[in-house]
Amino acid sequence: MAKSLVEIRSLARSHTRTAVRVLVGIMRCKDATPAARVSAANAILDRGWGKATQPLENSDNGALELIHRIERVIGSDDEIADTLAELHRLTFFGAASAPKFDQGHWWLAFHKTESVAFAGLIPSTHVCNAGYFCRVGVLSEHWGNRLQLRLMRALEARARLIGWRSIVSDTTDNLSSANNFIRAGYRLFEPRHPWAWPRTLYWRKVIK
Numbered sequence: 001m002a003k004s005l006v007e008i009r010s011l012a013r014s015h016t017r018t019a020v021r022v023l024v025g026i027m028r029c030k031d032a033t034p035a036a037r038v039s040a041a042n043a044i045l046d047r048g049w050g051k052a053t054q055p056l057e058n059s060d061n062g063a064l065e066l067i068h069r070i071e072r073v074i075g076s077d078d079e080i081a082d083t084l085a086e087l088h089r090l091t092f093f094g095a096a097s098a099p100k101f102d103q104g105h106w107w108l109a110f111h112k113t114e115s116v117a118f119a120g121l122i123p124s125t126h127v128c129n130a131g132y133f134c135r136v137g138v139l140s141e142h143w144g145n146r147l148q149l150r151l152m153r154a155l156e157a158r159a160r161l162i163g164w165r166s167i168v169s170d171t172t173d174n175l176s177s178a179n180n181f182i183r184a185g186y187r188l189f190e191p192r193h194p195w196a197w198p199r200t201l202y203w204r205k206v207i208k
């Protein structure tokens with residue numbers, strides 16, 4: 001059975017360290033052609049620093065906006081799991097325990113080749129036929145680029161493919177995230193069996 005694009009990407013990333021070592025070997029090899037050594041050096045620099053970012057002009061005020069891209073990833077891959085865990089640490093600062101990244105569906109947002117945001121979706125254990133938007137985190141230096149909203153759209157598209165009727169989530173003392181839920185079309189609701197804190201707000205969006 002053919003592997004999905006996500007699985008292929010995840011498999012390729014699992015060989016990143018080996019690939020970089022090969023490139024370094026070519027770059028340092030005196031018997032390699034100059035063109036091969038330069039090509040290897042450029043590949044290493046692109047991996048470490050990223051290619052030049054193509055700016056987009058914001059038509060509202062002419063400001064330049066950096067391009068970010070969203071990718072679905074396989075959380076059970078060791079390298080991906082390490083990246084998700086590090087982003088979780090840098091965005092939650094120990095305020096919440098790290099989820100099990102080998103369960104559910106996960107996305108990363110990239111700026112150049114750097115992972116700068118993540119989100120996760122798992123089956124809800126409290127609402128019938130629904131996904132639970134379990135985590136989202138964005139590095140502070142990338143706030144203001146609508147990354148949470150873009151990640152939300154990605155996981156909503158996945159929920160439709162799965163056939164879930166809705167997506168539910170919660171926020172606690174987080175006005176910015178709550179406002180993003182409102183912008184994305186989520187509405188407050190009262191679950192039959194609340195699962196968080198007394199002051200927690202519960203959100204739900206029907207997926208059509």
